[in-house]
Amino acid sequence: MDKPALKTDVSEILDGLFEETVAVSLDVWKFAELGLEEEKSARAHARFLADKGFRVTEGAGGLRTALIAEWGHGKPVIGFLGEYDALPGLSQAVSTEQSPLVQGGPGHGCGHNLLGAGAVAAAVALKEYLAKRGGEGTVRYYGCPAEETLIGKVFMATDGVFSDLDAAITWHPGDINTVAMGSSNAVNSARFVFHGRTAHAAGDPHNGRSALDAVELMNVGANYLREHVIPDARIHYVITDGGGQPNVVPARAEVWYYVRAPRRNQVEEVYARLLDVAKGAALMTGTAFDVVFLSGCYDVLPNETLGQAAMAWLRQVGAPAFDERDMEFARKIAATVEPRQKEQYLERVNAPQELYEQVMNTTVVEPLDKGKVLPASTDVGDVSWITPTLQVYTACWPIGVPGHSWQVTACSGHPLGQKGMLVASKVMALTAVDLVEKPELLAQAREEFVRRTKGREYKSPLPEGLAAPVSPLR
Ligand SMILES: [Zn+2]
Known part of the structure; x- marks a missing residue:
């Protein structure tokens, strides 16, 4: 069996799935549902996965809009984490001027429409790879609701749904093509x-x-x-x-x-x-x-073994291929942000000089957060204390655009974000193939995980018996 050729296939499979993936990301962008109300968004994900032969179950962790999709059998078990919740007040057209579609309505100001669709595509690509290759291996996709209010993965983790994973893989849309090596606040x-x-x-x-x-x-x-x-x-x-x-x-x-x-x-x-x-x-x-x-929720426990493996693929796949029309849109969006704001941000993360001059990040950047703690929080943290976890970042909007903004909503419905999503899907799927093909890599990631947790078992941060909330937290 020619394995390198099969890996090329993974990239091609994702190119082939691109139109469908974009359609799901755009549907979810239009639905713009708040955390715990993401019924239509979860259904769009479930339909995509069921179509590709996954067994889909709903309601993990007592959450109506959570879903788990599985394909294959046996070890290793690789999980992809997706999200689909929007943010209140960030409704916005795909435009370079602030113009809400629904005044005061929710919008994808954190790009979770891309996050979810990109993770689904990576799961499907790994499935196609395993189907061709034959042998053992399980692919799982976790549709995790309400990340913004730190609900989904925490209740799902408390339910034990991540405990048999050999590794978890996710990404987040951003402004730089890199891999997370740092932590975040609990x-x-x-x-x-x-x-x-x-x-x-x-x-x-x-x-x-x-x-x-x-x-x-x-x-x-x-x-x-x-x-x-x-x-x-x-x-x-x-x-x-x-x-x-x-x-x-x-x-x-x-x-x-x-x-x-x-x-x-x-x-x-x-x-x-x-x-x-x-x-x-x-x-x-x-x-x-x-x-x-x-x-x-927990702080994120980094896993440099997984991070390095993904960095190697990111360097090969390269930055998203933005065309002149994308760049035109990006320049106009970038012009809505104070130049000082971009500089301050780049100084804070100790960014390389090249980023000061770029509008969109068109290079691959070595991880900037090694040994650092991001002040914000994510419920990916809980998963990272249960199994070795990887987070990839790709450029989906101009450098220095603030998170949770109308600008991000605009870019998340635009080819800028979609092209960033494609790169993330490829890096995630290719790294997953590495984990399937190289048991020694998985063992090394596990060893690092044990060293960092010092063998401590994950203990839910939730009081015992706390039921999952049923409506958005406002
Ligand atoms: Zn987010």
Whole structure:
């Protein structure tokens, strides 16, 4: 059997699937469904996979819009992770000027329409490869809902659906062609609901116990706490209920917190102290409180073995092939962002000089995040503590365009994003073929995983018995 020729096939298979993949990415882009409401998007993925001979099951982790598609049998078991949730308020036409399709509506401002479709295509390509090659091997695709609110993979992980994987592979659309070698912040997300007693705010305030006072004092306490936690921790909150009107002492008030830190155990330490702050606020104000734990996730555990294998393929596949029309669109989008913003971003990530001059990244960049912790969080973290996990990045929008923006929504519905997606699919599928063909590579990735986890088992960050939410968190 001529294996190198078969690998070329993987690239050709993905070229052949490109039109279909783009169609799925565009459908999902148009549906623009928020996390936990991605019914049409999940169905589009399920249909694509069922058509290609995958067995599809729905509802993993108690999530209506989660799906798992499987093909083949035996070892190794390679899982591709996809997402399809949109973001509120980022509706936007495929245009270089800000113009929402639906005023205030959701849009794919993080490119998850590309992420999902690209991961599906990679899974299908690996299946086609294995079908031709014969022998053992299982391909799995995980449709993971509600990444933006850090729900999907955490509840799915708690359900144990990743535990028999030999490796997990995913990507994220971005502005640079590279591979992730770094980590990200772990997080807890919880609402604190304070209960007091109403009273006339002028007539008999002495009879009232203000839940809003408790929220405010909790926030004051949290702001004093900042200086006495590790400097890398991030504590942020929004008041989601501050009472009705000023002449009523509020009996109910609510504040929503995120606590982030580079390591899961650090999040747990800071979070425990925040609970004490909430207790103090309740004691001071004569109120009571409930904690509504929404979700939590792990930091990403990098796997350099997988990262290097994918980098080798990325160098071979090369940057996306943008044409002059794509570049014209990219230049106009880039012009909507302050030049200073791009520079600051490139300085922060310590980018090579060539990136300052490029509009779209047309080269392959050596990983920039080795040994670093991304301040944001992703539920890919949970999977990465269960099995060796790879994340690829490709250029889908101009360098320096901020994430979660209308510009990203525009590019995610444009050939710019689609061409970036194709490169990601190829790198993911080719790396997966490596893992199937070279058991020693898989063993090395596993060894690194064991070394980094120090043999610690994944323990869900969710309180025991917590049911998956059924509607979007707002
Ligand atoms: Zn994202």
